[in-house]
Amino acid sequence: MSWLFENLSDVWALVLTHVALSVPPILLGLIISVPLGWVAHRYRWGRGTLLTIAGLLYTIPSLALIIAMPTILGTQILDPINLIAALTLYAVALLVRTAADAFDQVSPQVLDAATALGYGPWRRFWQVQLPLAGPIIIAGTRVVSSSTVSLVTLGALVGMSGLGYLFTDGTQRSFPFEIGVGIVGTVLIALIFDLIIVLIGKALLPWSRTRRVRNKTNAETLEVTTNA
């Protein structure tokens, strides 16, 4: 424990780097996946092509992809862009399918109603289709967030020092406590990210709570009945 206090500022710096490396792939993945998911939802060819590519992308071993990035992008080996680009690809691979599913489950009747009310296609997308696809997209983003935060640790193997540095350093020094700090730190970051995404979802999609609230009420009623 004393090791942690002695090195707190160093560990904190690693945490910040870890966060800095995690956020861009999550956001970029989301921004890229939503339109692609919409195309996959809207067009038959889009679904087949995009979902197959996404599936293939995800099968590429992550370390290999990160190492290959400088060659593909023509960047420096130690450029953080490499890691961010690779993790964005993974985020997209995961999220495109979720986004396509999210758009699929929006009731065509509701979209029809929106058209009948006088929503133009663009407005209908932003004000009806996207919000209604929102809960599933948010759920998918939570998965991507956890996966990205954990994958950022791999950056340590190619010189990007997030909390993964504590794994490599701890291993080299045969100092399990340091590895433990790395694991706990990574999990904490993932949990905090998850909480933030859930809160954003609740703020943006207040109606998606109604059903849950209702179920809760039912559950409470049930409980009361059982107790009685």
Added chain:
Amino acid sequence: MIEFDGISKRFPDGTLAVDNFSLRLPSREITVFVGSSGSGKTTLLRMINRMVEPTSGRILIDDEDVASLNPVTLRRRIGYVMQNSGLLPHRTVLQNIATVPLLNRVPKAEAVARAHELMETVGLDSALAKRYPAELSGGQQQRVGVARGLAVNPNILLMDEPFGAVDPIVRRELQEELLRIQRELAKTIVFVTHDIDEAFLLGDHVTILSRGGHVAQHGSPDEILSNPASEFVADFIGADRGRRALTLRQSEGRTLVVDGTGRIAGVLGAETATGPVSVGAGGRDEHLGEITLGTEAADLPGLDTPGELGSSSEAPGVDTTSPNSGELGSENEAPEVDTTSPNSGELGSENEAPEVDTTR
């Protein structure tokens, strides 16, 4: 006025949904398109606000070709109510009702005030304003749908089987409510249904469609009931069977009306023998609960000797004290003439050649 002028619609898969359909729908009245699935009734409705484009022909609203109008602006001035309400699940009741006014850039305070007003018009408790559609009953959702359709105070209201998905009791309520609202607001309503009873209850004009959008018959409910244009129509409206096939039967000095299922529909009042009589079932007097005596029936000599009619074998065990019986012609009491249907049918007599036969 809405005018269909030689409208045809062929879908990309080759189906001819509507074939050369022409019809004028008068303003401020309810026209009902009724037909089974595949009759093109919804397709016709959706052409009015350009949700579906005709393959050929024109649709005019007050002599203006809808094809010349921007579809989005056109839709914002036409009310639309659909089955399962079509409410936006992520908007509260109030937001749903205010949707189109807000799209039309009506100031928010004004739109909200109007939405509250409309909730009252359609009989919704203002406590529901902040609820989401998922938290409402089917009937309440449908009321919100109607309120939303009226939100921009449109001249035209399109209703696509709006009460199809609610239970029969609530449906009756909503139908009555619609008639009440229509008496106040007098919109040009185009109403699509597959339910002939609903069509006869609500429609000032009823268009019975057969496959491919062919008009099997167009007219007032009275005209159609008393004079079905074809066997198809007679069959569709059930003129010769069930609740609409009414016969007279003599019992203990009174004349009973018996329907096709053998149930006692009511007691014939003395004055009814001279012509159509409204029985005042609490709805719109022209159609609801009216027994239309065909002229043949009214003039029929057989009516003077009802004993012949009374020989009907369809109604054994007639009992005037039966809860099913009602006093036809009585003004105050809701008669039991027709408890399950908003309409009563054509009162035929046994020895009369049905109208159908003459046109065959």
